[in-house]
Amino acid sequence: MLPWLSSPHPTFPSTHRALDSPNGLLAAGGELSPTWLVEAYRQGIFPWFSDEDPILWWSPDPRMILLPEQFKQRRSLTKRLRHGGFQVTLDQHFDQVIQACAAPRGEDKGTWITDEMREAYGLLHALGIAHSIEVHQGGQLVGGLYGIAMGPVFFGESMFSRAPDASKVALAHLTRAMREHGGKLIDCQMHTPHLASLGAITVAREAFINYLKNWLPDKAFTFTTSPIEAPTVPASRWLQAIATEGNA
Numbered sequence: 001m002l003p004w005l006s007s008p009h010p011t012f013p014s015t016h017r018a019l020d021s022p023n024g025l026l027a028a029g030g031e032l033s034p035t036w037l038v039e040a041y042r043q044g045i046f047p048w049f050s051d052e053d054p055i056l057w058w059s060p061d062p063r064m065i066l067l068p069e070q071f072k073q074r075r076s077l078t079k080r081l082r083h084g085g086f087q088v089t090l091d092q093h094f095d096q097v098i099q100a101c102a103a104p105r106g107e108d109k110g111t112w113i114t115d116e117m118r119e120a121y122g123l124l125h126a127l128g129i130a131h132s133i134e135v136h137q138g139g140q141l142v143g144g145l146y147g148i149a150m151g152p153v154f155f156g157e158s159m160f161s162r163a164p165d166a167s168k169v170a171l172a173h174l175t176r177a178m179r180e181h182g183g184k185l186i187d188c189q190m191h192t193p194h195l196a197s198l199g200a201i202t203v204a205r206e207a208f209i210n211y212l213k214n215w216l217p218d219k220a221f222t223f224t225t226s227p228i229e230a231p232t233v234p235a236s237r238w239l240q241a242i243a244t245e246g247n248a
């Protein structure tokens with residue numbers, strides 16, 4: 001039976017208890033407060049649910065990750081970076097990025113980025129924990145991505161494109177900044193052929209969680225009992241590089 005989380009403080013089951021089918025489903029309930037979300041991510045757990053569902057928590061096995069040095073920047077993307085007229089910004093249009101990521105795509109009319117999720121990650125952004133990378137062309141927002149930064153790890157959530165390769169431009173800037181300023185890993189959560197084509201690989205859940213234990217030690221975090229007070233997370237030095245090196 002799926003555990004129901006009702007404690008006032010975030011307490012998750014061991015990720016070894018996650019289901020095989022659906023892959024990685026671990027628990028239901030809990031909250032989307034900053035303390036719950038930060039505690040979940042640092043343990044290799046993330047929320048994913050639809051409007052009609054309760055909050056569902058996942059930790060799939062295997063896990064898809066992208067090591068910054070393994071990002072595959074093909075020749076066509078290099079040309080776009082040089083001549084596409086893109087400008088890249090950090091944290092200037094978070095709400096617009098998450099709204100664009102939540103928009104229906106193709107024949108799929110639904111979205112897992114519910115209003116509740118948008119509000120929760122918007123609060124994390126206001127607290128300096130969630131971040132967006134925006135790609136502009138001709139004065140218009142044409143692509144970007146968002147996620148959570150903790151020390152050398154970026155937990156990617158979603159990306160979008162309104163122009164060819166626009167989301168790849170954002171990812172290229174992210175991986176370059178992480179390579180040059182101490183970033184170690186981008187969490188991509190679930191396998192997709194698109195991410196695999198960009199250099200992402202799958203690793204066992206246990207290996208992924210060991211990465212987090214090594215790079216996100218307990219002493220790097222400070223939690224309080226207040227549900228509205230922000231937890232302290234380790235700083236990510238590579239973020240500033242994206243902000244200052246934004247012209248593609």
